[in-house]
Amino acid sequence: xxxxxxxxxxxxxxxxxxxxxxxxxxxxxxxxxxxxxxxxxxxxxxxxxxxxxxxxxxxxxxxxxxxxxxxxxxxxxxxxxxxxxxxxxxxxxxxxxxxxxxxxxxxxxxxxxxxxxxxxxxxxxxxxxxxxxxxxxxxxxxxxxxxxxxxxxxxxxxxxxxxxxxxxxxxxxxxxxxxxxxxxxxxxxxxxxxxxxxxxxxxxxxxxxxxxxxxxxxxxxxxxxxxxxxxxxxxxxxxxxxxxxxxxxxxxxxxxxxxxxxxxxxxxxxxxxxxxxxxxxxxxxxxxxxxxxxxxxxxxxxxxxxxxxxxxxxxxxxxxxxxxxxxxxxxxxxxxxxxxxxxxxxxxxxxxxx
Numbered sequence: 001x002x003x004x005x006x007x008x009x010x011x012x013x014x015x016x017x018x019x020x021x022x023x024x025x026x027x028x029x030x031x032x033x034x035x036x037x038x039x040x041x042x043x044x045x046x047x048x049x050x051x052x053x054x055x056x057x058x059x060x061x062x063x064x065x066x067x068x069x070x071x072x073x074x075x076x077x078x079x080x081x082x083x084x085x086x087x088x089x090x091x092x093x094x095x096x097x098x099x100x101x102x103x104x105x106x107x108x109x110x111x112x113x114x115x116x117x118x119x120x121x122x123x124x125x126x127x128x129x130x131x132x133x134x135x136x137x138x139x140x141x142x143x144x145x146x147x148x149x150x151x152x153x154x155x156x157x158x159x160x161x162x163x164x165x166x167x168x169x170x171x172x173x174x175x176x177x178x179x180x181x182x183x184x185x186x187x188x189x190x191x192x193x194x195x196x197x198x199x200x201x202x203x204x205x206x207x208x209x210x211x212x213x214x215x216x217x218x219x220x221x222x223x224x225x226x227x228x229x230x231x232x233x234x235x236x237x238x239x240x241x242x243x244x245x246x247x248x249x250x251x252x253x254x255x256x257x258x259x260x261x262x263x264x265x266x267x268x269x270x271x272x273x274x275x276x277x278x279x280x281x282x283x284x285x286x287x288x289x290x291x292x293x294x295x296x297x298x299x300x301x302x303x304x305x306x307x308x309x310x311x312x313x314x315x316x317x318x319x320x321x322x323x324x325x326x327x328x329x330x331x332x333x334x335x336x337x338x339x340x341x342x343x344x345x346x347x348x349x350x351x352x353x354x
Contacts, residue, residue, distance in 0.1 A: 016190040022058035023186030026051045030180035034173060035276040036285060044172045051179040055125055058186055122178045126154040149185040153178035197340035204244075205333065208259045211240065212266025217274040220267060221281070228307035237263045258332030261325045268292060268322055294319015 029051040033044055126149075193199045216236065226232055238260035245256050272288050275281035291301045296315035304311040 016192060019058055019186045019190030021190075022054040023183040023188075023190060025054040026179050026183030026186065029054070030176045030183060031273055031277070032285070033176040034180070035273040044176075048172060048175050048179065051176070051183070052122065052125075055179065055182055055186070059125065119175055122153060122175055122182075123158075125182060126151075126178070149181050153181050191337075195340040198337060201333070201336055201340065204255075204259055205262065207240070208262045209266050212237070212263035213270045213274050214278070216263060216267045217271055218279070220271065221275050221279055224305075228305060230304040230311075231306045233267075234264070237261075237267070254332055255336055258329050258336070262329050262333070265322065265325055265329065268318070291315045292318055293322065 029047050033047050033051075036044075188202075191198075191202065193202055216233075219236070220233065223229075238256065241256035241259050244259075245252055269292065271292075272281060272283040272285060276283055276285065290296060291299060292315075294316045299315045300312055301315050301318050302313045304313055
């Protein structure tokens with residue numbers, strides 16, 4: 001079997017990168033909306049429009065790059081069926097662009113009208129995801145994920161439309177959940193694991209994020225009375241991955257380190273987002289995030305409790321630690337993603353690495 005041409009590889013990489021970046025952007029914006037239920041409806045609407053815009057950009061760029069429509073217009077005009085199949089997603093994307101523009105430049109519209117426009121955009125993108133699940137170009141699990149995401153998002157938006165008594169704020173939250181699901185699915189599509197061991201790595205990453213965002217933050221928000229709390233918290237970051245070292249061997253320490261640092265990032269970056277979203281906190285997320293990312297200079301953000309020693313952590317130091325950890329995690333996980341054979345996964349049918 002001959003290798004695909006370099007241009008095809010670059011094109012596929014561009015499409016996947018677009019899906020990952022736009023999906024992450026949609027996820028981040030959706031989480032901001034969900035964690036800030038007290039924001040004004042106008043602000044919520046603008047944030048949701050931005051999330052929808054990223055989803056639309058993902059659709060337009062991926063379909064435009066994949067189909068090379070600017071070259072094949074004349075060929076496709078010969079066949080109505082081919083025209084619909086090739087330009088249908090682009091048409092959906094253009095409708096989405098129109099809806100986003102209508103929301104952003106039409107402040108005279110009522111909030112109800114704007115939210116309904118956004119809901120319509122989510123509906124057509126959900127239908128597009130469901131249609132994609134019909135073809136056979138992608139693996140079964142990926143088509144199933146696309147169909148499931150589309151159906152669930154469609155149900156959530158339909159629920160908000162059919163039951164107007166839920167209120168506009170709840171309506172906005174349901175739209176945010178729908179966009180969050182779409183963003184996650186877009187990231188998975190962009191990553192598109194081709195080796196079973198990449199799927200193992202993806203599961204480890206998702207577990208690390210859940211562990212850090214929900215379990216660690218739950219402990220960190222309510223349980224700081226433990227002696228030497230900061231020291232034990234750091235050990236807790238890495239606790240699940242000691243098992244990985246015992247089971248797979250100590251040569252896997254870079255993977256365990258990357259996953260443990262990912263947990264710590266989920267804790268330090270998602271602390272009050274999760275607190276607001278799940279545990280009833282009402283922290284000002286903008287001011288808190290500015291401090292965490294180092295923009296408050298020498299202002300104190302937390303105190304690291306290490307038993308008899310307490311270390312004050314200023315904003316700049318917290319921000320620096322976050323950026324360094326993010327760089328290490330990115331490099332480490334990218335390496336393992338590109339070299340899945342280094343993961344000694346016990347998967348049936350795969351040869352074991354030495």
